[in-house]
Structure formats: C-alpha cells, structure tokens
Amino acid sequence: MSEPRVITVEIAGQRYPIRSTLDASYVTELAAYVERKLQLASDAAPSSDILGLAILVALNVSDELFHARQQQHTVGGMLTDRALRLERIVDEALGDTPALRTAVGS
Numbered sequence: 001m002s003e004p005r006v007i008t009v010e011i012a013g014q015r016y017p018i019r020s021t022l023d024a025s026y027v028t029e030l031a032a033y034v035e036r037k038l039q040l041a042s043d044a045a046p047s048s049d050i051l052g053l054a055i056l057v058a059l060n061v062s063d064e065l066f067h068a069r070q071q072q073h074t075v076g077g078m079l080t081d082r083a084l085r086l087e088r089i090v091d092e093a094l095g096d097t098p099a100l101r102t103a104v105g106s
Contacts, residue, residue: 011035012050037061 006017007024009031018027034057041056042048048056 012038012053034061 002021004019004021005024006019007022007027008015008017009028010016011031011034016031018031020027037057037060038053041053041060045053045056
C-alpha cells in the first residue's frame, strides 16, 4: 500500500487538505461530486446554512448508496437464481441422456 499524502480539494469555496492513499485524481473527482451535490442542495434550499446543506448532501449521498446496494443485492439474487435454474436444466439434460448415463456408469 502506498504512503498517505495530502491532497487539497475545494468545496463550497473552502480548501480542505485530505490525507489519503487514494489516487489524487480520484479524490478530486469525489470532491467535485460533493461540490455538485452541495450546489443542488443549495438550489433546492437557498436559505439553508452550510451545515444544513452538508446534512442534506450526506442524506442524498447515503440514499444513493443504499439504493445502489439494494440494486446490487437484487441483481446478485437474480443471477444466483438463474445460475441455479441453468444448473437444474443441465443436470436434467445429462440425466436424461442414455449415452451419458452409460459413459458415466449409471
């Protein structure tokens, strides 16, 4: 693992030194994402202070994370179900083939 380094990002006009082992361009991309979300929250609630906006952003990003996890779980379950169905089809096909039963010694 690489050594942590300080990457300075700017969000809402404030500079933040971030100590990280992550790639600097990735950290910058994360900061840009947060900046966009903060701007959207500010547009939706222009009278909110920066802390209130930060809470809104945290809730929105958490919601995105939870939805992504749920979608991943759902897709994973669907793939598992399909794999099990395919396995049953293959097992049935192999079990119903006399030549294969003879070759296997059944």
